[in-house]
Amino acid sequence: MYIHILTLFPNMFTGPFSESIIKRAIDRGLVEIAIHNIRDYTADRHHVVDDSPYGGGPGMVLKPEPLFEAVAAIKSEWSKCGESEKGESELPVLLLTPQGRLFDQRAAEELAEYDELILICGHYEGVDERVREHLVTDEISIGDYILSGGELAAMVVVDAMVRQLPGALGSGESVGEDSHSSGLLEYPQYTRPQSFRGWEVPEVLLSGNHAAIARWRREQSLRRTIRRRPDLLERAALSDEERRLVAQMEREED
Ligand code: ADE
Numbered sequence: 001m002y003i004h005i006l007t008l009f010p011n012m013f014t015g016p017f018s019e020s021i022i023k024r025a026i027d028r029g030l031v032e033i034a035i036h037n038i039r040d041y042t043a044d045r046h047h048v049v050d051d052s053p054y055g056g057g058p059g060m061v062l063k064p065e066p067l068f069e070a071v072a073a074i075k076s077e078w079s080k081c082g083e084s085e086k087g088e089s090e091l092p093v094l095l096l097t098p099q100g101r102l103f104d105q106r107a108a109e110e111l112a113e114y115d116e117l118i119l120i121c122g123h124y125e126g127v128d129e130r131v132r133e134h135l136v137t138d139e140i141s142i143g144d145y146i147l148s149g150g151e152l153a154a155m156v157v158v159d160a161m162v163r164q165l166p167g168a169l170g171s172g173e174s175v176g177e178d179s180h181s182s183g184l185l186e187y188p189q190y191t192r193p194q195s196f197r198g199w200e201v202p203e204v205l206l207s208g209n210h211a212a213i214a215r216w217r218r219e220q221s222l223r224r225t226i227r228r229r230p231d232l233l234e235r236a237a238l239s240d241e242e243r244r245l246v247a248q249m250e251r252e253e254d
Contacts, residue, residue: 096150
């Protein structure tokens with residue numbers, strides 16, 4: 001996978017992309033991440049990237065020219081992405097913005113299918129609307145709060161995508177059992193010691209009975225999801241028996 005990030009603050013990415021799973025995925029050649037400084041695509045002597053909004057109001061707005069220039073340069077110099085029948089590049093251009101569609105596990109899985117994409121980190125009061133209308137193919141928000149810029153959001157999106165790539169996780173790590181991958185929250189986990197300050201690991205986990213353990217975990221996942229995130233249950237893939245169990249648990253919770 002090839003990820004291009006357009007940002008005014010390239011240094012912000014240094015730490016997070018040189019540790020842990022992302023670093024390993026880069027080292028293994030599963031993903032290449034190119035950080036492009038938006039300022040490098042300005043044409044004026046002072047490298048101006050923002051200006052005050054037409055109509056007045058506080059703050060600054062990201063100018064369209066550097067972003068259009070940057071995307072054009074990436075498409076012509078870097079991109080290996082194909083073209084549509086009309087000769088247009090099919091490279092997805094995503095803008096990180098609190099106005100975008102909410103990013104979730106399903107979006108992470110969907111985006112991880114692309115071979116290549118561009119992430120634009122918005123800043124200031126926003127970006128010129130023509131960027132949204134004529135450059136960007138999708139807008140992504142990582143949650144209903146306002147960050148100082150799109151950089152942290154881009155890191156979140158990259159992390160969630162990269163861990164989906166085949167081979168990104170070590171042999172002991174699994175995407176499949178993560179919270180949310182099944183649409184449910186994860187079951188409780190325990191490790192040694194068996195007894196810690198008088199708090200015991202649940203008996204069933206010590207039983208060696210794999211079927212009983214699997215059943216207990218699924219029930220715990222369901223119960224936890226009912227209590228903490230009942231909104232997730234509607235979309236979760238549940239068997240008829242699990243639906244009945246959920247109905248019973250919901251009655252017990254009342
Ligand atoms: N930029 C600022 N806030 C954001 C958010 N919540 N998600 C994505 N990009 C952002």
